[in-house]
Amino acid sequence: MSGTVVVVIGYLVAGLVWGGYLWWSGREVGDR
Amino acid sequence: MDSTPPSTGHRARVVPRLLVWAAALTTALALTVGLVVAPPDAAQGTSQRLMYVHVPSAWVAYLCFLTVLVGSLGYVRGRDLRWDRVARAAAELGVGLTALAIVTGALWGRVTWGVWWTWDARLVTTTVLLVVYVGYLGVRGLGEDPHTNARRAAVVGVLGFVNVPLVHFSVVWWRTLHQPPTILAPGTDPPIAPIMAAALGLAMLASTLLAGVVISRRVVRLARAAERTTAAASSPPATESAAFHVVAAPGRTDREAVP
Numbered sequence: 001m002s003g004t005v006v007v008v009i010g011y012l013v014a015g016l017v018w019g020g021y022l023w024w025s026g027r028e029v030g031d032r
Numbered sequence: 033m034d035s036t037p038p039s040t041g042h043r044a045r046v047v048p049r050l051l052v053w054a055a056a057l058t059t060a061l062a063l064t065v066g067l068v069v070a071p072p073d074a075a076q077g078t079s080q081r082l083m084y085v086h087v088p089s090a091w092v093a094y095l096c097f098l099t100v101l102v103g104s105l106g107y108v109r110g111r112d113l114r115w116d117r118v119a120r121a122a123a124e125l126g127v128g129l130t131a132l133a134i135v136t137g138a139l140w141g142r143v144t145w146g147v148w149w150t151w152d153a154r155l156v157t158t159t160v161l162l163v164v165y166v167g168y169l170g171v172r173g174l175g176e177d178p179h180t181n182a183r184r185a186a187v188v189g190v191l192g193f194v195n196v197p198l199v200h201f202s203v204v205w206w207r208t209l210h211q212p213p214t215i216l217a218p219g220t221d222p223p224i225a226p227i228m229a230a231a232l233g234l235a236m237l238a239s240t241l242l243a244g245v246v247i248s249r250r251v252v253r254l255a256r257a258a259e260r261t262t263a264a265a266s267s268p269p270a271t272e273s274a275a276f277h278v279v280a281a282p283g284r285t286d287r288e289a290v291p
Contacts (some may be wrong), residue, residue: 007079017129017131021125024245025121028256029254
């Protein structure tokens, strides 16, 4: 696996994680 | 410590646009410098660019768990659920970022070390940290009473923070495959080229600002949900024919059914 491939995968995963949190933190949720 | 809990009033409900814009611009700048401007590492090649994600993820996770500690102590001191909501929001983000640090570390390790995983002190203590804070979130769901959940979580939130210095100093205290600290290396100049240091610094700043946006948005939503629960508990039953009346103690969000 080349360095470029792991960089692309790593940044994609990071984008999904941060994007997911930004979306999720804006949702109205139930409290417990 | 100031005993005043973080405000959830109208002003605090609107995440400052300045913070959002600062996070967006810093993220764009960090990506440009990290992926385009900074050169590939002479020894590691382009895979070193993963450090601009890996290190900030670990850094912000540390900050999140410090926030959990502060929120937990704040709750224990005043029994105010606003502190608990801050701790909860920070723990939720910290867990995700710890997992992101492990994943990006594994990707980098596969290219540089030749393995996805090794039983190294830093890797193991980081995984234990992740498990502890997943447990922190799990403890919150064990009961129905928000104060009981907050009290249990606060215990884990305070004790669990012991893991953070253990993770950070594991590369100093034990002989590890993972390299020692680069930026926070004690007593030495950072062994990193200025442009790479700039890329890393920007990435850490961007991640910190993004965390501020995520946590503040989440705290506002949790506060709104708590207000809805309290309002529902305080409202009278719809009809006289209801078999049970729902009553609520002042200031509490838990409900008790009485005949």
